[in-house]
Amino acid sequence: MREALLKVFRGEKDSGEYVTYKVPIEEGMVVLDAIHYIQANFSPELAVRWNCKAAKCGSCSAEVNGRPSLMCKSRMDKFADGEEITVQPIKSFPHVKDLVSDVSWNYRANEKIPAFTPAADADWTFYQEDIDRVQEFRKCIECFLCQDVCHVIRDHDRKDFLGPRFMVRSAGLEMHPLDTVDRTRFLKEEGGIGLCNITKCCTEVCPESIHITDNAIIPLKERVVDEFYDPIAKFFKTVFGGKKK
Amino acid sequence: MTDSTKTETPSVAAGGAQKAHTGLTTRKDNWWLEPALVACGFTLFIVYATFRVFENGHYEIGSYLSPFYSPKFAFDWWKFSPAILILWIPAGFRATCYYYRKAYYRAYFWDPPGCSIGHMGGHNYTGETKFPFVFQNAHRYFFYLASIVLIFLWYDVYLAFFQPTGFVVSGINLFMLLNVILLSGYSGGCHACRHLVGGRLDCFSKCESTKQQFKLWHLVTKLNEHHMLWAWLSLFSVGLTDLLIRSYEMGYVPEMRFF
Amino acid sequence: MADYEIHEHDVLVIGAGGAGLRAAIEASSMGVSVGLVCKSLLGKAHTVMAEGGVAAALANVDPKDGWETHFQDTMKGGKMLNNWRMAQLHAQEAPERVKELERWGAVFDRTKNGKILQRAFGGHTYKRLCHVGDRTGLEMIRTLQDRGVHQGIKVYMECCVSRLLKDGDKIAGAFGYYREDGRFVLFKAKAIVLATGGVGKSFTVTSNSWEYTGDGHALAYDAGADLIDMEFVQFHPTGMVWPPGVRGILVTEGVRGEGGILRNKDGERFMYKYLPESTKNDFAATDEEAKTWVDAALEGKQTEARRPPELSTRDNVARAIYQEVKAGRGSEHGGVYLDISYQDPERVKKKLPSMYHQFKDLADVDITAGPMEVGPTMHYIMGGVRVDAETAATRVPGLFAAGECSGGMHGANRLGGNSLSDLIVFGKRAGAGAADYAKKLTATPTVSDESVKAALDEMEAPFSRPNGVNPYDIAKALNQIMSTHVGIYREEKELEAGIAKLEDLKAQVKEVGIKGTKAYNPGWHLCRDLKNMIISSEAIARSALSRKESRGAHSRLDYEDIDEENWGHVNSSISKDGDRMKLEHTPKPEMPDDLKNLFKKKEPVNA
Numbered sequence A: 001m002r003e004a005l006l007k008v009f010r011g012e013k014d015s016g017e018y019v020t021y022k023v024p025i026e027e028g029m030v031v032l033d034a035i036h037y038i039q040a041n042f043s044p045e046l047a048v049r050w051n052c053k054a055a056k057c058g059s060c061s062a063e064v065n066g067r068p069s070l071m072c073k074s075r076m077d078k079f080a081d082g083e084e085i086t087v088q089p090i091k092s093f094p095h096v097k098d099l100v101s102d103v104s105w106n107y108r109a110n111e112k113i114p115a116f117t118p119a120a121d122a123d124w125t126f127y128q129e130d131i132d133r134v135q136e137f138r139k140c141i142e143c144f145l146c147q148d149v150c151h152v153i154r155d156h157d158r159k160d161f162l163g164p165r166f167m168v169r170s171a172g173l174e175m176h177p178l179d180t181v182d183r184t185r186f187l188k189e190e191g192g193i194g195l196c197n198i199t200k201c202c203t204e205v206c207p208e209s210i211h212i213t214d215n216a217i218i219p220l221k222e223r224v225v226d227e228f229y230d231p232i233a234k235f236f237k238t239v240f241g242g243k244k245k
Numbered sequence B: 001m002t003d004s005t006k007t008e009t010p011s012v013a014a015g016g017a018q019k020a021h022t023g024l025t026t027r028k029d030n031w032w033l034e035p036a037l038v039a040c041g042f043t044l045f046i047v048y049a050t051f052r053v054f055e056n057g058h059y060e061i062g063s064y065l066s067p068f069y070s071p072k073f074a075f076d077w078w079k080f081s082p083a084i085l086i087l088w089i090p091a092g093f094r095a096t097c098y099y100y101r102k103a104y105y106r107a108y109f110w111d112p113p114g115c116s117i118g119h120m121g122g123h124n125y126t127g128e129t130k131f132p133f134v135f136q137n138a139h140r141y142f143f144y145l146a147s148i149v150l151i152f153l154w155y156d157v158y159l160a161f162f163q164p165t166g167f168v169v170s171g172i173n174l175f176m177l178l179n180v181i182l183l184s185g186y187s188g189g190c191h192a193c194r195h196l197v198g199g200r201l202d203c204f205s206k207c208e209s210t211k212q213q214f215k216l217w218h219l220v221t222k223l224n225e226h227h228m229l230w231a232w233l234s235l236f237s238v239g240l241t242d243l244l245i246r247s248y249e250m251g252y253v254p255e256m257r258f259f
Numbered sequence C: 001m002a003d004y005e006i007h008e009h010d011v012l013v014i015g016a017g018g019a020g021l022r023a024a025i026e027a028s029s030m031g032v033s034v035g036l037v038c039k040s041l042l043g044k045a046h047t048v049m050a051e052g053g054v055a056a057a058l059a060n061v062d063p064k065d066g067w068e069t070h071f072q073d074t075m076k077g078g079k080m081l082n083n084w085r086m087a088q089l090h091a092q093e094a095p096e097r098v099k100e101l102e103r104w105g106a107v108f109d110r111t112k113n114g115k116i117l118q119r120a121f122g123g124h125t126y127k128r129l130c131h132v133g134d135r136t137g138l139e140m141i142r143t144l145q146d147r148g149v150h151q152g153i154k155v156y157m158e159c160c161v162s163r164l165l166k167d168g169d170k171i172a173g174a175f176g177y178y179r180e181d182g183r184f185v186l187f188k189a190k191a192i193v194l195a196t197g198g199v200g201k202s203f204t205v206t207s208n209s210w211e212y213t214g215d216g217h218a219l220a221y222d223a224g225a226d227l228i229d230m231e232f233v234q235f236h237p238t239g240m241v242w243p244p245g246v247r248g249i250l251v252t253e254g255v256r257g258e259g260g261i262l263r264n265k266d267g268e269r270f271m272y273k274y275l276p277e278s279t280k281n282d283f284a285a286t287d288e289e290a291k292t293w294v295d296a297a298l299e300g301k302q303t304e305a306r307r308p309p310e311l312s313t314r315d316n317v318a319r320a321i322y323q324e325v326k327a328g329r330g331s332e333h334g335g336v337y338l339d340i341s342y343q344d345p346e347r348v349k350k351k352l353p354s355m356y357h358q359f360k361d362l363a364d365v366d367i368t369a370g371p372m373e374v375g376p377t378m379h380y381i382m383g384g385v386r387v388d389a390e391t392a393a394t395r396v397p398g399l400f401a402a403g404e405c406s407g408g409m410h411g412a413n414r415l416g417g418n419s420l421s422d423l424i425v426f427g428k429r430a431g432a433g434a435a436d437y438a439k440k441l442t443a444t445p446t447v448s449d450e451s452v453k454a455a456l457d458e459m460e461a462p463f464s465r466p467n468g469v470n471p472y473d474i475a476k477a478l479n480q481i482m483s484t485h486v487g488i489y490r491e492e493k494e495l496e497a498g499i500a501k502l503e504d505l506k507a508q509v510k511e512v513g514i515k516g517t518k519a520y521n522p523g524w525h526l527c528r529d530l531k532n533m534i535i536s537s538e539a540i541a542r543s544a545l546s547r548k549e550s551r552g553a554h555s556r557l558d559y560e561d562i563d564e565e566n567w568g569h570v571n572s573s574i575s576k577d578g579d580r581m582k583l584e585h586t587p588k589p590e591m592p593d594d595l596k597n598l599f600k601k602k603e604p605v606n607a
């Protein structure tokens, strides 16, 4: 039977060691299956998060051979025979144990975003073309892989930046046809949108293939420009009256 | 089940346990290749373009005008290369372009050099919130100016086909045509443009005018999806068009006139 | 005694899926203090995986639809065993609850004239499932989550409740631990809403995750509530069968709703054969008729053609597939073929994006180019804690239940899409019921030190047996037992053997042990979960043994027919009697005449 070598980080609070396990390979196996095999056969206390096993819940985020990925979507057959597969917890958030990190910061960041606020007398008729954009953003499964890979958070530890996940959420609210709140000041001042330098790592890792940078962050940056960096447009808007908001 | 549970337990580092993340990265692919190629490509272009600007010659022959020097401003009071008067526009347009920003932040500033690669760039990161990068926000103004320049470039192509001697098709004017098409694809897919033509709206279906804007936005979005490709192709085509005209002017290549 | 944290709330909601979130939102909007506990991170509950849609008779696509038809479909699907009042409230209130989601920011797919789009699903007469591609549950949980967050509900994530605590006969609180570091926690609460979902982890092939260990069922059982209809376990007809790692993962019924065709290895469209006589007339008789229906559905037009046979109820389709495979007409890996590839690839990708990716990424199958291999997978439990239809109250004062862990709403078989609507309808009612109860309570119940100590000792015990039985081995054994003895088809001898094995397992569970520390230790967590898994499994097996007929999802080889006279008017009811499990058959509530009359008319009637 073919076997894979998994080099898994084991330890608590960022201190531990890499342990290598031999796991028999089944057809179509994913890294999460291998981790479960280790749990059931060698080490019941191995900590890992998962739920759906079908890339729908965004629980099983880790770094496989240095790439932020969902373990339930990482096929074992894409690695070479006998290749050692390194599995690490995600880096940008405090380590808890083995493959689990403390992602609670994200939930606090989310709370800051001004809530969806439709007009009281809104007419709830709107069309598919009005919401195609928003639906792309709402595909997000909150795996936080984009938060993990974003260098603003990962390397510079700038937690005054909401991170790509919450840019996506904000974009979904901003572009909702019936929302009435203007979040541009929020995005500039509390959201730290200017800290994103659109280098697109978030887009590269997103398992839902959301075009985070092109469709969410850049359009939001342009809206911020409207409000704060475009004196001419601002001038015309004040003179001739802008669109509602 | 395998007989050995642990096949190897790496020795624990002398000073205590290891950390979950050490060193630059555990990525095994050639992640450095892309930024390296980008850096080479840009550098090559910048060196060539700078040389051409200061060369101040070999840019015009007959009805053919190099895009580096168009629109041509020839003033008596201006003693330097006329390209300097104009080239800051496309240069500024590209320098503030969202795609180029990504590419050079990665390739030149290493901020970041690649994804999930450890920190290599400078300290005190401020992104695009402080001088100088806060000026990236002026991209739409460059878009306006570059669109005007683009109109002149189309006019140059027109002149290159409809020469005083009659209608001409040559290797040179065909290449000039290809160049402006690529440039238009590049400008047309600009993020600022996408925002201005419709992206700024929240609801497309409200009335006739927004429906038209939706169509435009949709078109721009299609171009925008391949903005990187347009950026590279048009960068090469501008450089090559200039090189072609220079070479023809200097007699290294023929005009390749078809009729 | 080891340390523990203490928190106090008027209402404690256990479970943050659709039902729990909706309950918490409702209770908090009534001005009481609300705590919300969940085993996973917020937003990762099962609800997030729901794909196909939420059923509500909005009549946006089929104007003939109305709550009466939805009610009748639900009752017929449940083989009339449902609690009629729950089914009625559900059908009446679902449309309002769905519209409310929209007003809270949910973005459903649209019809051409700008309303919420609805698709067909098994057992539903009309196109009724509001959806967002095939990620409806995600849309729902995110909407509720964001709504809840902005209402100041206190959320305790990755926190597992291991016991309910009472003061006399009244609920007084709950005891649990944080998964992260194993620290213990005591919640003092006047009222508790259980919304813990289902029991699937007791089966080998299941669409359910590690969370589905029957916690709510077992907690309620231990606290003195009764569980009804536990024999009714829904096997979803279409789970993935290949590769082995993904066996059981769900293939949404939406595929059939969008026109997916089932065939055996000989290419035969076998579902025609398996339509029960009673509903045969509701379905297309020929491929042409089925195709006309699909074409009309794709274009959003009305048609006289009847639905394709694949849209029969889940119990029928699951049995049909099982029998085809058993008769040797199965696919290469022991399933049958489900094919949507005859449609325009772009449309398939747009309407079923996550199915497209699921098969592409996990099974190397392009569903726009060829068929999928599918087979039955354990999916849902109709049975659960018996509740009052209006308030979701159980018979234990202060204890409420909603969502999959409650029973009665779906009778003998749940229709697809009726769970998500169940969550929001009865989640709201449970939240209101609990808040109301808490407000009216004159004296705050107290928690005794002994009961906390007992709960704490129970959690500590596995560490005293570092060389005890591996909990994963027991879980595997339990899976074996349930899959072999209590599967789709049941038989007296098998069930009895299964129950005997469960008794053995109960003894072994007392010996489970674990090494390591309390910090994020899944093995330790499983030690406790096993107890719940075994309680709910035993309840399923015993109820199944007692019901001597075949009805809905309960199919007995030794009693193949439905037996209206003896079994049509009783629910099996499980409760705790000292150390033993007590089984009774309690009379089913009788429907009032005006509702009975609905079923007498030939054509479905509507307001």
Ligand SMILES: Cc1cc2nc3c(=O)[nH]c(=O)nc-3n(C[C@H](O)[C@H](O)[C@H](O)COP(=O)(O)OP(=O)(O)OC[C@H]3O[C@@H](n4cnc5c(N)ncnc54)[C@H](O)[C@@H]3O)c2cc1C
Binding pocket: C014, C015, C016, C017, C018, C019, C020, C037, C038, C039, C040, C044, C045, C046, C047, C048, C049, C050, C051, C052, C053, C054, C055, C136, C137, C159, C160, C161, C162, C195, C196, C197, C198, C207, C208, C211, C215, C216, C250, C379, C380, C402, C403, C404, C405, C416, C417, C418, C419, C420, C421, C423
């Ligand atoms: C793959 C899949 C697809 C589905 N598709 C559809 C569909 O299209 N339409 C439809 O109507 N239905 C569908 N269903 C069924 C439906 O999704 C579920 O029945 C429903 O989501 C259950 O919701 P719930 O709120 O009852 O529980 P869940 O959403 O499962 O939430 C349970 C919560 O309880 C918590 N919990 C459990 N035990 C404890 C404990 N001991 N302590 C603390 N917290 C605890 C969990 O952490 C979780 O937060 C589908 C189900 C699956 C698995």
Ligand code: SF4
Binding pocket: A149, A150, A151, A152, A163, A164, A195, A196, A197, A198, A199, A200, A201, A202, A203, A212, A213, A217
């Ligand atoms: S594009 Fe912006 S948000 Fe995305 S990873 Fe790069 S810096 Fe972070």
Ligand code: SF4
Binding pocket: A058, A139, A140, A141, A142, A143, A144, A145, A146, A147, A164, A165, A168, A202, A205, A206, A207, A208, A209, A210, A212
């Ligand atoms: S945007 Fe993509 S990568 Fe980021 S959390 Fe959502 S699904 Fe994950």
Ligand code: FES
Binding pocket: A049, A050, A051, A052, A053, A054, A055, A056, A057, A058, A059, A060, A061, A070, A071, A072, A073
């Ligand atoms: S387990 Fe749900 S995304 Fe991997």
Ligand code: FES
Binding pocket: B093, B097, B098, B099, B100, B139, B143, B186, B187, B189, B190, B191, B192, B193, B227
């Ligand atoms: S974004 Fe590239 S040109 Fe504007």
